[in-house]
């Protein structure tokens with residue numbers, strides 16, 4: 001028996017990285033999965049491999065959200081899990097951060113998570129059952145230089161999670177945030193314009209002395225999507241190798 005048997009899940013940013021790892025684990029555990037992303041070729045290939053569905057979804061678009069949630073409800077007969085995972089990063093010092101870059105990050109990370117949560121209130125309320133998992137970051141718990149927009153968006157996700165948990169608890173919907181530390185994906189190199197960046201020196205400074213793997217965050221998402229986490233809502237789940245265990249980086 002799978003830990004997610006009977007669950008129907010929409011995962012954003014699921015064509016690669018942590019979203020793809022979650023799609024794999026969710027499918028292995030018996031969930032019906034809708035993989036959503038703007039990377040259509042990668043997303044379709046993964047969906048074919050897993051026997052999942054693929055839907056183009058730009059998380060900053062209201063119309064795309066309506067279409068994606070309608071598709072999940074129509075094809076799966078309902079929607080009980082939302083993993084708001086899509087996210088982008090932008091490095092720049094505060095004094096040089098362009099408004100357009102700040103707004104771009106907020107639109108995807110913060111407005112995307114808001115639109116996603118809003119879109120699933122109706123189907124999850126109808127089911128009187130749901131788990132919304134919002135991917136924040138350790139940058140939703142503490143600041144990081146050169147990441148003003150990203151940090152703002154991840155703090156916002158942490159706050160929105162709590163508001164949603166309070167409003168939606170009576171409808172049987174749980175809402176939690178995940179706070180990964182440095183995870184081995186393409187996010188950093190993509191933000192650097194496709195250039196490979198050596199982040200190993202940062203990873204070595206956390207208690208566990210390494211970066212995390214996408215599967216390690218996916219396992220946390222499985223727990224939160226499943227009924228095993230039935231008394232958890234409005235909470236912050238940190239998986240950061242110990243990065244936030246101290247007020248200073250380990251020497």
Ligand SMILES: NC(=O)c1ccc[n+]([C@@H]2O[C@H](COP(=O)([O-])OP(=O)(O)OC[C@H]3O[C@@H](n4cnc5c(N)ncnc54)[C@H](O)[C@@H]3O)[C@@H](O)[C@H]2O)c1
Nearest residue numbers: 013016017018058059085086087137180182183185186187
């Ligand atoms: N990698 C890390 O170190 C790290 C740490 C903490 C939190 N996070 C968060 O984890 C989440 C997943 O990131 P990742 O590490 O897998 O990075 P990634 O870059 O590999 O994956 C991000 C995915 O989001 C998709 N995406 C980007 N813009 C989108 C949009 N407008 N609409 C829909 N999809 C969009 C991308 O196409 C990609 O598939 C993000 O929210 C990120 O902020 C990452």
